[in-house]
Amino acid sequence: MISEQGLDHRKTYPKKKRLMFEELQKLPREYNVLALSTVTKVRAAQLMMLRKKFRDTIRIRIIKNKVAQRAFERISDIPKLDELSKLLEGQCALMFTNINPFRLNLIFDKNKIFLPAKEGDITSSEIVINAGNTGINPGPVLSEFKEANVPTKIDQGTIWVVRDTLVARPGDRLSSKLASLMSKLGIKPIEAGISVNLAVADGLLLHDNDLRINLLDYTNALAKCLSESFALAAETGYVTPENIESLLTRAHKNSIALAVESGYITDSTIGQSLAQCTANALALQTELTKKGFKLE
Secondary structure, three states, X not given: OEOOOOOEOOOOOOHHHHHHHHHHHHHHHHOOEEEEXXXXXXXXXXXXXXXXXXXXXXXXXXXXXXXXXXXXXXXXXXXXXXXXXXXXXXXEEEEEEOOOHHHHHHXXXXXXXXXXXXXXOEOOOOEEEOOEEOOOOOOOXXXXXXXXXXXXXXXXXXXXXXXXXXXXXXXOEOOHHHHHHHHHOOOOOEEEOOOOOEEEEOOEEEEHHXXXXXXXXXXXXHHHHHHHHHHHHHHHOOOXXXXXXXXXXXXXXXXXXXXXXXXXXXXXXXXXXXXXXXXXXXXXHHHHHHOOOOOO
C-alpha cells in the first residue's frame, strides 16, 4: 500500500529519505530546467567542486532512481518529465536550475579538469611521454618505462626519455604500471567532469546530442552570414542603420568615378579629371611617336 507521500506504509523510512522524496516533488516546479547527468565514473571530488562552485545557481541531487521515479509520478503538470523519468538508469545526478540547458552544458565543459590516471581508466586522446629529463632517479621505475616501450638513458644521475613516445591511443584501457608511470611523471591524462545527458526545459526533452554545441562552428557560421548579408544589402541598395555609412561611401565613390569618366567637372572631380586628361594625352603622344609622328 502506498501512502499519500508515495511511500509504502509497511516500511519505516528514514526522515532524510522522506524529506528527499518531498523535495523531489517541489524542485521541478521551482526551477525552469531539470537536467540529468550520469555520474557512474565521476569522482566524488568533482561533484563536491561543482556543488561548491554553483551552489547558488544549481541544485544537485544524487538519488536512487526508484525514489525519483516515484516522486515524479506525482507530478503531472510538467511536460516530458515522465519521459525523462523512464530513462533514469545507473547512478544519476539530477540538477535543478534556471540556466538554459545548452549554456549549462557549456559551463560544465569549461569546468572539466584533468586527473592522474588509475588502472582501468579509458583514454579519450593520445598520450605522449615527451623526450627530456624526467628528474627521476634510476631504480625499479625503469621497468615501467621498459614495459611502456619508452626508450631511456641514464644521464647525470637521472632518467632521461630519449624521444617523444606515444604510450596510449584514444579508447585504450590503462594498465596499473602505465598509470603509475604517468603519475610519477606528473602526467594527468584523464579528462574529468560531467555533461548534461538529458534535460527537460520549455516542454521539450533534450538528449545529449541535442545539447552539444560547437561554439567555434556557430561563431564562424554567424560571421559568414553577417558578411553575406552586408554584401547582399550593398548590392541591392537596401539601407539599414548598420550599412548606411558603407553604402554612402560606395555611392560617393561611384559618383566621383562617373563624373570623371563623363568629363563632368566639379570641385571634387577637377583634380582627377585633369590627371585623367594628362594620362590620356601622354598615352596619345606615345602612340603617335610609335607611328613616326614628330611632336613639337
